[in-house]
Amino acid sequence: MSRGVFLCRLDELPDGQSRGFDPLGAGRDTLLVVRQGRDLHAWRDDCPHQPGTAMAWRKDAYLNRDGSRIVCHAHGARFDIATGLCTLGPCLGQALTHVPLQLDSADHVYAILEEE
Numbered sequence: 859m860s861r862g863v864f865l866c867r868l869d870e871l872p873d874g875q876s877r878g879f880d881p882l883g884a885g886r887d888t889l890l891v892v893r894q895g896r897d898l899h900a901w902r903d904d905c906p907h908q909p910g911t912a913m914a915w916r917k918d919a920y921l922n923r924d925g926s927r928i929v930c931h932a933h934g935a936r937f938d939i940a941t942g943l944c945t946l947g948p949c950l951g952q953a954l955t956h957v958p959l960q961l962d963s964a965d966h967v968y969a970i971l972e973e974e
């Protein structure tokens with residue numbers, strides 16, 4: 859069973875940048891979204907190198923300098939934005955966990971989360 863949890867409006871996601879969310883009220887961001895135009899990529903904020911490790915070095919800062927990769931700032935792993943695959947660093951070949959998103963006709967962004 860899954861449910862959609864409202865995250866924000868599309869225009870609240872800066873194009874080419876990342877943003878963290880805490881959709882379940884965990885007290886810290888547990889998923890991240892990267893916007894590339896109308897393409898949105900969402901991943902759990904949980905590094906495969908050391909599960910449970912949050913990846914941003916400050917609020918919403920998940921990308922490298924040129925915005926081409928997601929970075930885990932604990933040990934520098936780089937991840938492809940579209941596939942979540944680690945392309946450099948200690949978890950090479952592993953991947954982030956995908957979070958499905960839904961964009962409705964009013965440009966509201968929802969995360970589709972599995973209920974436990």
Ligand code: FES
Nearest residue numbers: 905907930932933
């Ligand atoms: S915990 Fe992410 S690279 Fe080590």
